[in-house]
Amino acid sequence: MLHMRRYRYYVLFTAAVVLLLYQFSKGSEQWHPSASILSNPEHDRDRGSSGITSSHGTNELPQQVNGKTGNDQNKVSIPDLKNPTYGSDNTDHVNVNRPPVSNSDTQGKEKQVFEYDKDGAKKETPAQLVDKPGKNVWDGKQPNPGAHTTTTAHWTRPTQNFPIPDDEIIPLPAGKPKKIPALQYPFGKETKEARLKREDRQEKVKLEMERSWAGYMKYAKGHDELSPVSKRFRDPFCGWAATLVDSLDTLWIMDMRDEFEEALVEVEKIDFTTSATRTEIPVFETTIRYLGGLIAAYDVSGAIYDILLQKAVELAEILMGVFDTPNHMPILYYNWKPQFASQPKRAGASVSVAELGSLAMEFTRLAQITKQNKYYDAVARITDAFYEWQERGTSLSGIFPEHVDASGCNRTAQSELDAQMNELGTKDSKNIYTRSEEPALESAASETTEGELHAFEKRGIAGTPDEDTTIPAKFIENGEEIHVGPDPAVVPKWTPSHADRRSSENSEKETRSALDKPLLPDCVPQGLAPSGWSEQYSMGGSQDSTYEYFPKQFLLLGGLEPKYKTLHIKTTEAVKKWLLYRPMLPDEDRDIRFTSKMITKGEPEIDATTEYEVTHLTCFIGGMFGIGGKMFDIPEDVEIGKKLTDGCIWAYESTPSGIMPEGAHLVPCDDMDDCRWNQTMYDQRLDPLWSTRATRLEEYYKARAEKKRKAKEEAERKAAEAKAEAEAEADPGPQDNIEKSFAGNNGIRRRAPPSKIGSSKNSAEDSRSPRLGAGQIPLQEDEDDDGFNDPARPISHEEYVAKKIENEKIPTGYVDVNFKRYILRPEAIESVWYMYRITGDKYWQDKGWKMFSAIISQTRTEIGNSAIDNVLIRDSRKVDEMESFWTAETLKYFYLLYSDPTLISLDEWVLNTEAHPFKRPT
Incomplete structure (x- = not known):
């Protein structure tokens, strides 16, 4: 009997094991290596050195990634994108097969990188969102009645309405990369004192990154942005963890490897096929932040983390739908849900130059990594359209208007x-x-x-x-x-x-x-054409990064596509001719430059108006001039780049907070070589009505004098009348004799009490009475007040200037500060970094440190850093927003400013507009 019981236990145990093995085999089918889109053996490329090492000085990376061991570290599997596996026709979501989990005995941190919590990701439910215009903010407490609900619609690959035949796809330029002059200064060995100072600054920058990252991961993990004051999160994009993806390469560059590996787990959970926060994809922002972030993280980490490339491909395949238009210009706000994505559509009739032209680097680099020409073809057609337009000519020949008709329809x-x-x-x-x-x-x-x-x-x-x-x-x-x-x-x-x-x-x-x-x-x-009857030209917002990408694309393509050189040189020539100006400053020895905005209806020599603006977004241009000047051997442009960068440094130093405002206006010099301070001219620029104020004030005083004269005449007339009346009462006439005849035996007259008008006791009261005493003239205004207490008095030019400066707290040199905020932008420190790497001058490091110290002192919160409302005062209100570019760009540029120059060398890497480094061809 005991033997039979043991046998039954053995049977039950065996059945349980068989059942578990069956369930495991079913669950692992989708992880089979043969199904992975990243396991195509036909495409291999040399990895080379990443140029970045770990804290131990060696490339201590996991030695087995999706089956790749230490023996094949010089190869990377390129995804076969011709026939990727997607969900069947009766499903509503894409099913991009994932790479298998390694079965190695890797322990500790290395193992955590690849064991993604898929079940946990499926169980996660997006938190409720409070619907605000342009933002989605978690209330942190109760579900909001008006909150968004999680959408169930998922992207599926639509049938193309306007496919490009294979023989018409524009391929990547072929051939050996051309020799390009060195961009980076040949730094020598630094002194011990200089190294310690630099490393101390670098460590302080890293501490700010660690604090901001910890705050994001604690309060906003998986969401786009941290709200660093309220400890909530925001999802202004599609809720695909923008800060996390945008910061991946920063984590690697700053040697925050534990945080990088933790972030990879979250990257795998992102589902680009759906969104709970937006119905359309903002294509430009998604490309530079998400796609650029994934590609750069793949590049800087040595091209061994296939999850990064896999996710980049997954997102790129979705974004490729934006180019399915008759002229293949992209839809820039893309409703990618199946019922909309399948409809034929055209590009917009009014789109910004920046959004249209700033997709090139990301898709080009992806094409280089995957060997898929279709990605390059998509953006090369946009470049060709800009090149054709530049050759055809615009109103300001060489540059493009802010808004463009990309529809392809006349x-x-x-x-x-x-x-x-x-x-x-x-x-x-x-x-x-x-x-x-x-x-x-x-x-x-x-x-x-x-x-x-x-x-x-x-x-x-x-x-x-x-x-x-x-x-x-x-x-x-x-x-x-x-x-x-x-x-x-x-x-x-x-x-x-x-x-x-x-x-x-x-x-x-x-x-x-x-x-x-x-x-x-x-x-x-x-082709591309202006949108609207009025055209705006500048290097600022809505235009900036398209121009930035011309020289950077030349670098990324190894100089094999000459169109980008032509586009860049014609751009800089137009900027120097039409937009560049020197501001008038009290410090006459400071020779700086900014670029203006010009508005024209098509004939700039006749109808153009110019706004001498200074905007934070435009501060990228110093680096652009520096890079282009070095690679195309134009020393003048390098010098202009220095002056443009120093202009933004001056803008930081000019405010009480030590931080540059988002936007303001200055007074230009008539002669860039002779720019002396002119107080009269400055005051006149502060007051747009200065020429009329003196006339208006003169007319006021004339009218006031006339009013006084009439009032005096009226007062004199009334006084005369009162005097005559008083005299008439005092003169005894016939009527008085009649009264005496009725007097009593004592001879006393019966009459009314004598008048008290004019008595000293009631003189003040009587002067205000309509009835005036004899010879009494009403009191007049104080002759010495000059009308200052009169609300109707026009303000003088001098008074207007003084009040404007006082009320608006305008720093000397500015005409106005129309956008007082600072939202943690990186453009100024970006150009400072480029200037340091190009010139080797420590002036840029010292100026950068003052900028960093000011920013941290004014924006730091308990868990991160926040945008501030007004840079014209110290300790301004914090607006509770920490955009992803704070950790992706601003802190990265500060860190690299104080790093060893070999880290992300300009001669090995080229950075996109979101500061994501892409490996240059060698």
Whole structure:
């Protein structure tokens, strides 16, 4: 009996083991190495040195990553993106296969990097969000009734409406990289004293990073940004942990390896196929922060963490949908949910230059890593469009207006064509246009008008007809086919690779298919063009990073694409001709530069107006001039870069807080070589109405004197009347004799009491009475007040200037400070870092330290650093926002300013506009 009981226990135990093995085998199918998109053995590349070492001086990285051991550290698997595995047609989400977990005996930290908490990630539910305009902020307490709810819609790969044939994809430039002059100063051996000073500063920067990172991970992990005052979080992007992804390479560069490995676990949990906070992807911000952050972290860490490349590819595949337009210009706010992403659409008719042109580096570097030309093709077409436009000419030849029509449609020409077609239809006594009954086609948010969404269907109209030909077209009206043109039997075939190209040879089947498929309304094609009748040109917001990318793309492509050199040189020449100015300062010996904003209607020599602005965003330009001047051997541009960078340093030093404002205006010098301080001119610029104030004040005093004269005459008249009346009462006349006849035996008169007017006791009271005593003149205004107490008195020019400076706390030299905030921006310290690395001058390190000390003193909170409301006062209100670029850029640039110059050398790396380093070809 005992033997049988033992046998039953053995059977039960065996069954349990078999069941567990079965469940494990099912759960591990998706992790099979053969299914990973990162396990294509056909594409390998040499890794080379990352240029960054651990704290022990060696590349102490996990020696087994997804099956790669220490013996094959010089190779990396390139993903095969031609046929990635996605969810089946009956699912609503993408299923990008993940790499297998290593089965090695790796212990401790190395093992934690790769054992992602997939089950935990699935269980996580996004916290409730309080809906605020432009922000999503967790209340930290109760779910808010108006909060967003987690969306269930997931991205799936849509069918392309305008695919590019394989033979038309623009490949990466081939060949050996060209020799480019060294950008970085040849630093020598530093003294012990200098090294200790530098390392002490560097360590203090790192401490700020550690505190900000700890605050983010404790209170905002998995969300976009930390709110460092209230200890909450914000999700202004798509809730994909922007700060975490944006800071990955910073963690590695600062040798915060434990934090880096912890962050990798969170990276794996990000689901780019859905968002609980936004219905559209802000393409520019997503590209520079997320895609750039993942790629840079992959590069700086030695290209061994496949999860980083995998996530970069996953995101890039989603973003590739933005280029599916007739002219392949991108949709910049992309609703990537399936029901919208599948609709044909055009790029916007009014988009910013920066958003359009600042995608190049990220997609180019991804193409280099993956060997997939399609990523490069997507951005090369944008570059070609800018290059063609620059060659064709803009109002300020060489640079582009702030807002661009990227739709590819010449609306004026299309209107004329429509009028011609309608006239032809009128002659045939038929209305050839009917409003489409098909659902409105999707368009980028705020990038097309309502009229375009309900445009007439004009099937078969070619974009640009050949000479001496009539455009064949077929239209549907009330179910009846209406033909226009010489060949009514043919409906031209839509060729999706080119919006303006159609085939005239179609079968009946193709004809039916063309009619059934909803197409975008035809248009007369054009390249990039200004948007609107007024054009703004500057190097500031909405324009900046496109120009920054021209020389950096030249570096990233090893000098193999000369278009970027042409674009850069023509840009800098235009800046020097039209925008560069020297401000007038009390310190006449400080020779600095800024760039202005110019507004024109197309004829700048005649109608241009200039705003002599100074904005924090524009401070990147010092580094841009420095890099371009070095690589293209233009010493003048390096010198201009120094002056532009020093201008931003002056802007920091000029305020009580020691921090530069977001935006302000200065007074330009007429002569850049002779710029003396002129107090009269400065005061006049402070007061836009200075020329009229003296006249208005003079007119006021004339009117006041006339008023006084009239008041005096009136007072004298009344006094005379009162005197005559008093004298009449005192003169005994006939009436007085009558009164005496009625007097009593004692001879006393019976009359009214004598008047007290003019008596000393009541003189003050009587002077205010309408009835005045004899000779009494009413009191006048104090003749010495000069009208200062009169609210109607116009203010003088001198008074206006004094009050404006006092009330607005305007620092000397500024005309106004229209944006007083500081939001932890990096652009000024970015150029300071470039200038130090290019020149080797410790002046930049010392100035940078003053900037850092001021920023920390004014922005530090218990758990991080916050934007502040007003740099014109000390200890300004903190606005409870810590953008991801604080840890991604600002602190990184400060850290690198005090690092060994070999760390992220300019001759080995090129940084994108979010300070993400990409490996340069060698």
